[in-house]
Amino acid sequence: MSTAVPASSSPMVWQRFTLAEKLARFSIYFAIVFAVAWSVHSVEVIVEFIWDAHVQIADMGRRMWPVAWGFYGKGVHTALIETLNIAAVSTLLGVMMGVPVGFLAARNATPYPFVNYCAKFILVSTRSINTLLWALFFVAVFGPGALAGTLAIAFHSIGFIGKLFSEAVEDTHKGSLEALTAAGASKLALIQYGYWPQVKPTFWAIALFRWDINVRESAVLGLVGAGGIGMALDTAINLFQWDRVALILATIFAVVIVAEIVVTEVRKRII
């Protein structure tokens, strides 16, 4: 058994990272610490309000109790149904618009860089403009109500659905696509039998994931007049009817829990 020990008598050291790697990692840590420190230092926060917070919250809690359960049938139920409908339809629209754009943004499916960049730009922009902003726009254009809200969420969803979908498309294996092309399949057939079976589970995961988020989004649209339960919430807040606010919050919480359960069950069966 050879036990050749290195000739030098000084202990050998071991470095986990090269100098270049260390510098890069350190500069990122430094940047993060600097960014946070700068933010804490220069953000305008009235510190006195923090000490007061618990008093305010206690006060709010007192006003919320007892919860105005009776108000449900009158003011909340229809709004809730409208909210759920907005969530469903806007997810549908978002999928219908986002999937093609996502496909165009995938480098393997659409080998034209210019088209890729345009599609990616659309995805980034729609995502950057958050739902409430889209809602403001559509309310100004189409007037207040569910139409504005549905379009707002739909357009905002394009970015998410498209991005996740294009990543799924870029992850597909070339093997089955090559075989289909060799057999003489048209582009359309390629999509249907080559790409689609591979991205199907991810597609459903994305759609479910987005629906789950959209249920939450549609609840707040009403704050800017775009329909749904948010309008009842906005009214209650403005009128300082905290017991009704509590009811609406509880309703939203219940709906979110139910949506989570639905999503988990569907995922188990389909994906």
Next chain:
Amino acid sequence: MSAATSSVMPAHIKPFQASPLARFGWLVLFAYLLWAMSSLDFNWARFVFGIDNGAKFISRMFPPNFERWDLLVKGLTESLQMAFIASFLGVIISLPLGLLGARNMMPAVITWPVRVIVIACRSFHPVIVAIICVKAVGFGALAGIIALTVASVGFVGKLFTEAIEEISMKQIEAVRATGASFMNVVIFGVVPQVMFRFIGFSAYETDANLRNSTMVGIVGAGGIGGTLFAAFQRFDYDFVLAIVLSIIGLIMIGELMQIWVKKVFRQ
């Protein structure tokens, strides 16, 4: 649903036949969507009117007006600050919470309460949380920071837990066999397996907070959302476009940085 029990494929079996349950599911979904759309009162006339209105709208937005850039920069800076602090706090809090919620590392008596906390943080839209925070700590960035931190914990905490639950327990077994303490098992067994994904999640969450910080401003919780809302209400649509373009630009820069950070930590 009856299953064919013979071992030879009967002649009448059609390939690619969807199961009756799947077909039923599709039908239900389709019917529901139709009903939902009709109940939302989509009126074709309204839609056409809206398009015309929209065109007028868009023409008023161009060209984007950067005159009040000082206001713009102030708002964006505040949004950035809120996003940084909220992401930092959110990730710091989610690291232990994510570990405590992982069912393969902790007993149920610990994972359950932790998971409930994380779900609670996630249940409410950041804007709703912001409204409550504004009531608690007043208008301004503080409310926004708290709201965004809560939202971050809800999102990132769940992702951290899921990532930890997906690791290979074989590697953990080996580290445990050397007599390592629990923390050492975490440092040498868990962290290397999840570190890269964690960095991705953290980067994504910072990006998300930047986007969300533009939103909580609408209810008075600080950031460029407030500036934007005010401009909207004053019909300064060209200023609105300027703000929107700046936000998009900022987010694109964020995306590029994300890619770079991931590359450095690729190990």
Next chain:
Amino acid sequence: MSTSLLIKNLSKAYVAGKPVLRDISLTFEGSDITAIIGPSGTGKSTLIRCINRLVEPSAGEIVFEGRDMVKLSGGELRAARSRIGMVFQEYNLVERLSVMENLLTGCLGKTSAWRAFWRSFDAADIQRAWETLEIVGLTGFANARADSLSGGQRQRVGISRAVMQHPSLLLADEPTSSLDPKTSVEIMELLARVAAAKNIPVIINMHDVDLARRFAKRIVGMADGHVVYDGAPEGLTDDVLKTIYGGQGWLQ
């Protein structure tokens, strides 16, 4: 010859009423290689894992270095584990860490969490790690990521990790089952060398009877949770093998 490991009346049932290990008693003395053979599902893996309590025994005693492993907990259990090195069938390296870090995992039993985080290990340990790498022939691979190595190389890292613990006992759970025949022999030779150099007993689970005959001084044959043979490789006749494995077609 001192008793290295004493197993008394060990039983284990994962599901109540279906014991995998039935009342096993074995004594390990001195520093030889013992091979445990038997069909799949007969409890070989369970037996090995009970020794360092990766699996909890249902009943029985396991006396190692004068203490009953079954009764230990917390810091004492970890201390005992750090004296038992283990080599796994699927290497069980931390894939994303480098070879050197995987070796140093062997020192984690005595390293605090803070130092582990900063990878600040004793210079003496690092020196030992370099020497171990030299012995197993992986000198240039110190900073390579574990998942970039071949199967045989990974197992050598696994063995090095176990050696770094300064163990008094070496356990190996089917260390060559995932390797090709040539590499299997190399790994067994390495295990034999390490055992001889460190003068420690080695207990190896394996299903390759020829390899067992070639390298082990003592063979323990298990069937259906019992020990049905315990002796020298020479005594492993075809009849004995039939008792252990059942069936005839596989014997030549």
